[in-house]
Amino acid sequence: xxxxxxxxxxxxRAGVSPSTASLAFAGSPRVAPATVERVLRAAGELGYAGxxxxxxxxxxxxxxxxxxxxxxxxxxxxxxPVAVQMLDGLTEVLGELGVxxxxxxxxxxxxxxxxxxxxxxxxxxxxxxxxxDPAFRLLRARRVPLVxxxxxxxxxxxxxxxxxxxxxxxxxxxxxxxxxxxxxxxxMPLRLDGRRGPVDADRLATxxxxxxxxxxxxxxxxxxxxPAVETASNGIEEGEQAGAALLSGPDRPTAILAQSDLLAxxxxxxxxxxxxxVPGDLSVAGFDGADLPWLAPVRLTTVxxxxxxxxRAAGRAVVALLAGEVxxxxxxxxxxxxxxxxGPAPA
Numbered sequence: 001x002x003x004x005x006x007x008x009x010x011x012x013r014a015g016v017s018p019s020t021a022s023l024a025f026a027g028s029p030r031v032a033p034a035t036v037e038r039v040l041r042a043a044g045e046l047g048y049a050g051x052x053x054x055x056x057x058x059x060x061x062x063x064x065x066x067x068x069x070x071x072x073x074x075x076x077x078x079x080x081p082v083a084v085q086m087l088d089g090l091t092e093v094l095g096e097l098g099v100x101x102x103x104x105x106x107x108x109x110x111x112x113x114x115x116x117x118x119x120x121x122x123x124x125x126x127x128x129x130x131x132x133d134p135a136f137r138l139l140r141a142r143r144v145p146l147v148x149x150x151x152x153x154x155x156x157x158x159x160x161x162x163x164x165x166x167x168x169x170x171x172x173x174x175x176x177x178x179x180x181x182x183x184x185x186x187x188m189p190l191r192l193d194g195r196r197g198p199v200d201a202d203r204l205a206t207x208x209x210x211x212x213x214x215x216x217x218x219x220x221x222x223x224x225x226x227p228a229v230e231t232a233s234n235g236i237e238e239g240e241q242a243g244a245a246l247l248s249g250p251d252r253p254t255a256i257l258a259q260s261d262l263l264a265x266x267x268x269x270x271x272x273x274x275x276x277x278v279p280g281d282l283s284v285a286g287f288d289g290a291d292l293p294w295l296a297p298v299r300l301t302t303v304x305x306x307x308x309x310x311x312r313a314a315g316r317a318v319v320a321l322l323a324g325e326v327x328x329x330x331x332x333x334x335x336x337x338x339x340x341x342x343g344p345a346p347a
Contacts, residue, residue: 005048013042063119068126069104081290082307083127089311120144122318128209145321147314151210158317159329160310164211167303167334168218171285175255176222179345184253185219185228186242186263188212199228215259239266247274254345261286261302279343299339306332
């Protein structure tokens with residue numbers, strides 16, 4: 001780029017006003033295509049690359065960046081098909097505004113120092129969040145507009161949610177109708193601070209992830225004494241470890257409810273390693289309706305949630321906030337989808 005080339009010199013060479021040249025670079029439909037071509041040709045001849053995007057964002061009072069806080073390490077966002085679908089729906093809406101999405105790790109530890117400096121127009125807690133998350137508190141203190149996907153649940157923060165509890169009630173009732181009475185659950189983490197223990201009423205009272213709590217409480221509406229094993233992360237390996245623990249006892253369950261399809265896939269591995277037939281010896285069910293083609297021909301019994309639409313709803317809430325509006329909370333229904341992994345309880 002020439003040291004002397006400016007928007008004004010480009011406008012002069014193209015024979016237009018500086019404001020017209022600026023609109024041409026912005027792709028405004030108010031400028032005729034022939035004029036845009038003339039401006040860009042003049043810019044090329046002068047070696048002018050275009051207006052400074054940082055200066056332009058300062059003039060607009062916007063950075064053009066929305067943060068997406070991921071509840072675990074960023075690797076999780078690319079390993080979990082549900083997270084991928086949700087982020088895809090979010091970017092579908094934000095992309096139409098020319099807004100970029102910046103992924104931020106929110107591991108429940110101290111808020112990253114850069115969160116205090118990042119120029120964010122808004123932030124979405126994309127894979128659930130906790131009310132006491134340092135990152136959440138810091139962004140609220142900075143008055144960054146926030147949207148919560150299944151949490152945190154705080155007055156003034158738009159919430160995009162699904163019927164976690166009702167969906168799990170229907171899934172547990174499906175197992176009860178099949179004759180199962182010894183049923184256990186593999187849960188996602190209640191928190192990401194490493195503190196794990198009995199999944200009892202005291203630990204469910206406060207400071208836990210909304211989806212984990214609601215899915216467990218839904219199952220316990222049907223099976224009041226349902227035992228549960230908490231995992232360290234929402235992954236296949238963690239599901240396999242939890243499944244192994246549940247299936248190693250003398251009075252193993254006849255059915256295992258997993259709080260995600262990835263955890264359920266891990267339980268299926270644990271059952272296969274012990275020579276248990278599914279669903280003959282053990283029924284397994286998940287939650288999410290994730291695309292897991294490598295399980296074929298097995299069709300996992302699961303609860304399907306509208307993951308991409310959930311992301312689009314979060315994107316629409318961001319658009320409304322940036323327009324100065326107050327978007328309403330949204331709660332999406334879920335649907336039970338029986339598959340080949342659940343059947344009658346063994347005699």
